[in-house]
Amino acid sequence: MPTLLIVHHTPSPNCQAMFEAVVSGAAAPEIEGVRVVRRAALSATAADVLDADGYLLGTPANLGYMSGALKHFFDQVYYPCLDTTKGRPFGYYVHGGNDVTGALRGIESVTTGLGWRRAAEAVTVTGEPDKAALERCWELGATIAAGLAD
Numbered sequence: 032m033p034t035l036l037i038v039h040h041t042p043s044p045n046c047q048a049m050f051e052a053v054v055s056g057a058a059a060p061e062i063e064g065v066r067v068v069r070r071a072a073l074s075a076t077a078a079d080v081l082d083a084d085g086y087l088l089g090t091p092a093n094l095g096y097m098s099g100a101l102k103h104f105f106d107q108v109y110y111p112c113l114d115t116t117k118g119r120p121f122g123y124y125v126h127g128g129n130d131v132t133g134a135l136r137g138i139e140s141v142t143t144g145l146g147w148r149r150a151a152e153a154v155t156v157t158g159e160p161d162k163a164a165l166e167r168c169w170e171l172g173a174t175i176a177a178g179l180a181d
């Protein structure tokens with residue numbers, strides 16, 4: 032069964048709301064036959080990445096970059112996963128206060144290095160996520176999961 036790995040850093044209620052919406056989309060009952068695995072970024076391992084077929088990443092923007100936790104995840108898994116995971120699909124979401132540009136650039140840069148294939152538009156939200164923002168998160172989760180189910 033294909034596996035979707037969700038790696039997230041979730042330090043606040045606004046980030047938690049986005050995470051839950053993404054998980055809900057990924058685990059939608061109409062998408063059958065995909066195993067969804069969630070890992071906090073500080074506990075995700077290279078084995079988790081190698082065992083999965085696609086990825087969802089979630090982070091706040093911190094100090095003009097992705098969170099240190101997600102950066103730590105990439106630092107750990109980059110070389111162990113470089114050969115094996117090329118071409119795999121991924122998507123991501125970023126929550127920020129006012130400017131998520133550096134976080135987006137960082138994630139695009141690392142995933143380009145890994146050779147991962149972005150399979151959905153990134154979802155970015157500043158401030159409290161409204162209904163439309165949470166729907167975009169749900170769609171993100173559902174899109175990546177449905178792609179693995181095909």
Ligand SMILES: Cc1cc2nc3c(=O)[nH]c(=O)nc-3n(C[C@H](O)[C@H](O)[C@H](O)COP(=O)(O)O)c2cc1C
Nearest residue numbers: 043044045091092093094095126127128129130131
């Ligand atoms: C140390 C620190 C640095 C931050 N840097 C940024 C930043 O560069 N860009 C941004 O948009 N938000 C920044 N933020 C805001 C966080 O992204 C925000 O607190 C996080 O997404 C959680 O959102 P919430 O506090 O509204 O729940 C920063 C927050 C902290 C604590």
